[in-house]
Structures are given as structure tokens and as C-alpha cells.
Amino acid sequence: MSRIVYVNGEYLPEEEAKISVFDRGFLFADGVYEVTSVLQGRLVDNAGHLSRLHRSLSELEMDAPASDAGIEAIQNTLIERNGVQEGLVYLQVTRGAADRDFAYPEGVKPSLVMFTQVKNLLQSPQAERGISVITTRDIRWKRRDIKTVGLLAPSMAKMIAKRAGADDAWLVEYGQVTEGSSNNAYIVTRNGTLVTRQLGNEILAGITRKAVLELARTSDLKIEERAFTVQEATDAAEAFITSATTFVMPVVSIDGQPVGDGRPGPVTRRLRELYIRTALQEIGD
Numbered sequence: 001m002s003r004i005v006y007v008n009g010e011y012l013p014e015e016e017a018k019i020s021v022f023d024r025g026f027l028f029a030d031g032v033y034e035v036t037s038v039l040q041g042r043l044v045d046n047a048g049h050l051s052r053l054h055r056s057l058s059e060l061e062m063d064a065p066a067s068d069a070g071i072e073a074i075q076n077t078l079i080e081r082n083g084v085q086e087g088l089v090y091l092q093v094t095r096g097a098a099d100r101d102f103a104y105p106e107g108v109k110p111s112l113v114m115f116t117q118v119k120n121l122l123q124s125p126q127a128e129r130g131i132s133v134i135t136t137r138d139i140r141w142k143r144r145d146i147k148t149v150g151l152l153a154p155s156m157a158k159m160i161a162k163r164a165g166a167d168d169a170w171l172v173e174y175g176q177v178t179e180g181s182s183n184n185a186y187i188v189t190r191n192g193t194l195v196t197r198q199l200g201n202e203i204l205a206g207i208t209r210k211a212v213l214e215l216a217r218t219s220d221l222k223i224e225e226r227a228f229t230v231q232e233a234t235d236a237a238e239a240f241i242t243s244a245t246t247f248v249m250p251v252v253s254i255d256g257q258p259v260g261d262g263r264p265g266p267v268t269r270r271l272r273e274l275y276i277r278t279a280l281q282e283i284g285d
């Protein structure tokens with residue numbers, strides 16, 4: 001049975017879903033996206049994702065394609081029609097279709113596309129074992145705070161990691177880690193301080209990052225929001241990443257060097273457990 005996807009007002013089998021060749025998402029990567037995880041058939045922290053969607057849209061002077069309630073209704077319809085218990089809903093807004101011109105066209109309707117993916121999020125071998133990362137130069141543009149569909153640089157970084165036999169890449173600029181190719185990056189120093197890069201144009205403000213930092217704060221962990229070097233990361237006691245689909249994922253090796261004892265550390269494991277427990281509580285309410 002094929003998946004039902006949503007395209008500009010219609011629910012269609014994926015083979016029938018089409019978008020114009022003049023769509024600016026296709027021609028200019030002129031579009032933004034969000035990924036919300038699904039647990040027990042319910043959206044996790046969707047309000048945060050919709051609020052970041054608005055920020056991305058407004059930074060690009062793009063209109064919202066529907067109200068928040070309208071978008072959430074479509075997300076929930078897709079979850080239901082595709083029977084998703086665990087996985088994600090992907091949503092993409094582009095400026096729409098117009099004759100090719102660099103300047104933003106006027107009076108064009110934005111395109112809205114959404115689809116679901118089934119994925120094991122709670123139980124994963126990677127979460128048990130931890131992942132390996134390599135570091136590579138951050139060659140992305142200078143507005144990484146906008147969640148655009150211009151994702152070629154992170155795709156290249158993932159391929160560099162894959163060819164090196166690693167699970168993912170951490171991106172480095174001026175000797176400091178910005179973030180992971182599709183996630184935020186953290187270390188726990190040997191004296192137990194949680195360090196992650198401060199928000200700014202250099203990284204994406206992760207919705208999971210916000211939730212995890214709040215949980216860390218309430219657990220009395222010492223937190224420093226600042227840039228850290230690759231050396232600090234390889235010297236750290238623990239390392240991990242966060243994103244909507246990985247939650248809190250341990251990083252157990254960086255550039256082939258084990259982090260700590262090479263196994264997921266206690267702070268990372270506790271934050272993963274806390275994050276999952278809180279997410280399940282929130283969707284249960």
C-alpha cells in the first residue's frame with residue numbers, strides 16, 4: 001500500500017503527488033521545512049516546530065501557507081491515514097511556482113507539502129551503542145538559523161562521514177564545532193559541565209535542544225552555552241547530539257578517538273531518558 005502524502009490541498013497516493021518544475025523550492029531551494037517526531041501516534045513538541053517555521057518564513061519574507069491549526073490538522077490526518085505510531089511528519093513550505101527570476105515573485109501562493117515516515121525512535125541500536133562522528137569543515141551558508149531546504153552541504157558532510165566509516169559529521173568553523181550535519185552537538189566536560197554552542201546565525205535553534213537544556217537546568221547540571229573546539233570534544237567525558245528524530249543520541253567516538261570510555265555516558269543516558277519520559281507525558285496529557 002502506498003503512502004498518502006499531502007500536496008497543496010490534496011491527499012494523494014505518493015505516486016500521484018506532483019509539484020511544478022517552476023516551483024522555487026526546486027529551482028532555488030527557496031523553501032523551509034520542519035520535522036516533527038511522532039510517538040504513540042501523537043506529534044511531539046509541534047508548537048515549537050510551528051513557531052520556528054514562522055520564524056524561518058518571516059526571515060525569508062514568505063507567507064504562511066495555512067494557519068497553525070490548519071497545518072496541525074493536516075499533520076494529524078496524515079498520521080492517521082498512514083497509521084503512523086512512531087516516526088515523523090515532514091513539512092515543507094516553498095515560495096511557490098513562478099517564472100524563473102532571482103527576485104522574489106509577487107502574489108504567488110506558497111506550496112505546502114507534507115509526508116510521513118515510519119521510524120523506530122525509542123528503541124534503536126544506535127542509542128544503545130552510541131554513534132561515531134568525524135569532523136569536517138562547515139561549508140554552509142551564513143544563515144544556518146533559517147531551516148531552509150538548501151541541504152547540499154550537510155549531504156556532502158554525511159557522505160564524507162559515510163566514506164570514513166562513521167555515522168555522522170560534526171561541522172567545524174574557525175577551529176570550533178558549530179553543530180552536527182543535522183543535529184545540535186554537546187559535550188560533557190570531565191568536571192561535569194554540559195557545553196553546547198550558543199544560539200546565533202551559525203547554528204539552527206533546535207527544538208530538542210531547547211527542551212533538553214530545560215531538563216538539564218532542572219536537573220541542576222552546570223550548563224555553558226559557548227563554542228567548543230574539537231580538542232575539547234575529544235578530551236570530554238561524554239558527547240551527544242540532539243534532534244527531533246534522534247532525541248538525545250550518545251556520541252562515543254570523534255575522528256576515531258573514543259570519547260570517555262567509548263560507551264554512552266551517564267549524563268547522556270539520563271538526559272535521553274528524561275527527554276523521552278517528558279515527551280511521552282506531554283503527549284499523554
Ligand code: PMP
Pocket residue numbers: 035179180181182183184203204205206207208209242243244245
Ligand atoms: N541543526 C541542524 C543543522 C539540523 O538540521 C537539525 C535538525 N533539523 C537540528 C540542528 C536539530 O533541530 P531539532 O531539534 O529541532 O530537530
